[in-house]
Amino acid sequence: ITTMETRGTVVFPENFVWGAATASYQIEGAAKEDGRGPSIWDTFSATPGKVRDGDTGEVACDHYHRYRDDVALMKELSLNAYRFSVAWPRIQATGTGPASPAGLGFYDRLVDTLLEAGITPYVTLYHWDLPQALEDLGGWTSRETAYHFAEYAAIMYGRLGDRVSHWTTLNEPWVSAFLGYGSGVHAPGRTSPHDALKAAHHLLLGHGLAARTLRSAGAEEIMLVVNSAPVLTPAQVNDPDAAVSEADAAAVHRIHTLLTRQFLDPALFGSYPEEVLAAAGRNGGTAHILDGDLEIINAPIDLVGINYYNPCVVEDGPGLGADPAWPGSEGVRFAPADAPVTAMGWPIVPSGLSRLLVRLSQDYPQVGLMVTENGAAFDDVVEDGRVHDGGRLAYLEGHLRAAHEAIAAGADLRGYLVWSLLDNFEWAEGYSHRFGVVHVDYTTQVRTPKDSALWYRDVIGNNGFSWSPNKP
Numbered sequence: 001i002t003t004m005e006t007r008g009t010v011v012f013p014e015n016f017v018w019g020a021a022t023a024s025y026q027i028e029g030a031a032k033e034d035g036r037g038p039s040i041w042d043t044f045s046a047t048p049g050k051v052r053d054g055d056t057g058e059v060a061c062d063h064y065h066r067y068r069d070d071v072a073l074m075k076e077l078s079l080n081a082y083r084f085s086v087a088w089p090r091i092q093a094t095g096t097g098p099a100s101p102a103g104l105g106f107y108d109r110l111v112d113t114l115l116e117a118g119i120t121p122y123v124t125l126y127h128w129d130l131p132q133a134l135e136d137l138g139g140w141t142s143r144e145t146a147y148h149f150a151e152y153a154a155i156m157y158g159r160l161g162d163r164v165s166h167w168t169t170l171n172e173p174w175v176s177a178f179l180g181y182g183s184g185v186h187a188p189g190r191t192s193p194h195d196a197l198k199a200a201h202h203l204l205l206g207h208g209l210a211a212r213t214l215r216s217a218g219a220e221e222i223m224l225v226v227n228s229a230p231v232l233t234p235a236q237v238n239d240p241d242a243a244v245s246e247a248d249a250a251a252v253h254r255i256h257t258l259l260t261r262q263f264l265d266p267a268l269f270g271s272y273p274e275e276v277l278a279a280a281g282r283n284g285g286t287a288h289i290l291d292g293d294l295e296i297i298n299a300p301i302d303l304v305g306i307n308y309y310n311p312c313v314v315e316d317g318p319g320l321g322a323d324p325a326w327p328g329s330e331g332v333r334f335a336p337a338d339a340p341v342t343a344m345g346w347p348i349v350p351s352g353l354s355r356l357l358v359r360l361s362q363d364y365p366q367v368g369l370m371v372t373e374n375g376a377a378f379d380d381v382v383e384d385g386r387v388h389d390g391g392r393l394a395y396l397e398g399h400l401r402a403a404h405e406a407i408a409a410g411a412d413l414r415g416y417l418v419w420s421l422l423d424n425f426e427w428a429e430g431y432s433h434r435f436g437v438v439h440v441d442y443t444t445q446v447r448t449p450k451d452s453a454l455w456y457r458d459v460i461g462n463n464g465f466s467w468s469p470n471k472p
């Protein structure tokens with residue numbers, strides 16, 4: 001995008017996949033129905049002080065009972081694809097043992113309803129709702145959890161594999177490990193750098209074991225989804241070509257390694273970056289990494305899913321200790337970005353998405369990429385049956401232009417899924433922040449497509465859009 005351009009048209013490649021994403025605990029509700037066991041998020045949200053306003057996912061968007069209406073809504077919005085996750089404790093209440101017919105039945109009906117509507121299901125096996133019974137045995141700090149996860153993956157493929165081609169093992173293992181076991185901001189709320197590093201390794205092991213299982217059962221496409229971001233200095237946020245000192249470059253490299261390479265290097269190259277092993281060495285050791293693990297983790301996959309919201313901004317921070325969510329980040333200062341922010345306080349930097357996609361396509365040429373989440377929280381209100389969410393519309397437009405630019409620059413980007421279809425339970429933030437392109441009234445459960453959803457429907461219909469600065 002040159003600074004001279006004031007309007008333009010972008011058209012995406014043929015067969016580009018357009019859709020929306022959700023996650024089980026964030027929308028389903030029905031937390032105690034049909035034999036579903038408790039997950040770490042039930043426990044965590046029931047613990048005072050952990051989730052804003054004491055919110056829980058007990059009812060959420062009641063999607064468990066309203067999935068038919070929700071699929072009809074997806075069809076109205078012309079979605080090609082819908083990414084959802086399976087609640088493991090609906091399938092195995094304690095994380096092991098025989099599968100629950102009722103739990104399987106729900107996802108079976110959901111998949112059939114999607115297919116009848118002409119919408120391709122993208123199934124994520126783990127979007128953070130670990131059965132509490134497994135957490136009681138150590139959760140992801142226990143190696144056994146990885147093996148249980150692969151058994152659960154086999155169960156799901158056995159039931160849905162005849163109709164579902166697109167499989168994702170894990171959503172954002174960085175968040176599971178480092179917010180769940182490092183900073184403790186997410187469930188299970190543990191705070192130990194050694195546990196977090198162990199959890200990260202066992203999540204990767206679970207990914208590799210499940211990928212092997214899915215592949216040998218016949219899965220067509222296997223994906224790992226990571227939360228990634230370009231790591232920038234403060235000056236680079238608004239000037240990509242800004243000069244970077246040697247010390248700042250080291251901080252940038254360190255955080256890029258901890259955020260992205262820590263997961264994608266083992267999964268795609270079969271090796272950990274040196275810096276990750278060194279960080280583990282300073283935090284309780286590497287005894288949990290056994291001979292042969294990396295070969296399992298390196299199981300062939302087809303796609304990497306990228307969840308992008310904002311860049312990571314860092315600079316040299318001499319003498320600083322590690323951030324609790326970032327074991328190995330000694331000497332790095334996390335800095336604010338000079339950019340407008342969403343209701344989450346997250347900076348809006350669309351160019352970050354093109355930078356990221358181009359870089360990842362270069363660094364990991366053996367896989368295709370998909371934007372599996374991108375979106376923004378704003379304080380939306382319904383007025384006369386409409387939601388005028390111009391801020392979100394502008395966010396999506398900017399990021400889709402950036403995605404298009406990345407494709408033009410050679411990134412192998414196959415599709416884009418907006419986060420999220422519905423307003424939902426935003427983890428530690430509860431219901432205070434709305435990410436949906438569809439508004440949800442949590443009292444009546446009424447759904448209202450926002451202006452961004454109507455715009456997105458047209459984008460899908462045209463496989464692109466025209467933009468100009470004063471367009472709503």
Ligand code: PNW
Nearest residue numbers: 023171172175227307373419426427435
């Ligand atoms: C992702 N962070 O979560 C998740 O995949 C979604 O379930 C979530 O609703 C969405 O992004 C919006 O937050 C993240 O603090 C949560 O770095 C927190 C962070 C990153 C991703």
